[in-house]
Amino acid sequence: MPGFDVQYVLLAALAIALVIAAFTDIKERRIANWLTGSIAVSAPLFWWATGLSLWPGVALQFGVAIAAFAVFAALFAMKWMGGGDVKLLTALALWVEPTMFLRLIVFMALIGGVLTLLMGMWHIMRRQRERLAIPYGVAISSAGLWVLGSHYIPQMQGGIAG
Numbered sequence: 168m169p170g171f172d173v174q175y176v177l178l179a180a181l182a183i184a185l186v187i188a189a190f191t192d193i194k195e196r197r198i199a200n201w202l203t204g205s206i207a208v209s210a211p212l213f214w215w216a217t218g219l220s221l222w223p224g225v226a227l228q229f230g231v232a233i234a235a236f237a238v239f240a241a242l243f244a245m246k247w248m249g250g251g252d253v254k255l256l257t258a259l260a261l262w263v264e265p266t267m268f269l270r271l272i273v274f275m276a277l278i279g280g281v282l283t284l285l286m287g288m289w290h291i292m293r294r295q296r297e298r299l300a301i302p303y304g305v306a307i308s309s310a311g312l313w314v315l316g317s318h319y320i321p322q323m324q325g326g327i328a329g
Contacts (some may be wrong), residue, residue, distance in 0.1 A: 173216040178315055181206065181213075181262060185308040188255055192304030198251030203258045210261035231268055232260035252303045259311050267318050271310045279306035 184206050188198045214225055236257040242248040256275075260268055283301050290299045 174213070174319075177209065177213045177216055178319055180209065182312060182315055185311045188251075189302075189305045189308035192251065192302040192308075196300055196302060197249070198255050198304050200251075200254070203251065203254040206255070206258035207261055210258070213262055227265055228261050231265045232257050235260040235268070249303065252307060255304060255307050259307070263311075263314055264318075267314050271314050274313055275306045275310035278309050279303055282306055 184202055188202055191202070192198050210228070213219075214228070219225055219228070236253065239248055239253040239256050243250055243253050256272075259271065263271055279301070282303075282305060286301055287299060
């Protein structure tokens with residue numbers, strides 16, 4: 168298993184990508200394909216760096232990503248979610264342990280609800296008539312950063328100390 172330095176570099180790169188996703192979603196109301204693609208294709212490097220087994224480890228990561236894509240693509244089809252959001256969540260599912268991914272989803276929903284309320288109030292105060300567009304990439308990225316900060320970083324520090 169490679170050193171923890173590689174894991175930190177990969178997690179830092181993921182954190183930077185999540186921050187970029189949030190800011191571009193705020194600014195442009197879209198998350199670039201190159202960004203979500205980069206997150207997805209770099210997941211195998213993280214698996215290697217963490218020593219994730221092919222079975223059941225990698226298989227579970229793929230299973231969760233496929234399930235996430237199916238659920239969120241259905242939400243996209245109902246126009247409840249943007250395509251970039253679906254791709255970002257699917258790419259994150261390749262990185263995050265299945266139990267932590269469920270926590271990410273719950274945390275994302277809570278942040279998204281608060282974000283929707285705040286933007287809705289702002290929208291009403293400005294007396295805007297057009298449809299309210301919520302940059303949900305902010306909620307997804309925030310939840311992803313929370314998982315990194317609360318689970319992966321302390322876990323690696325425990326591995327270094329222990």
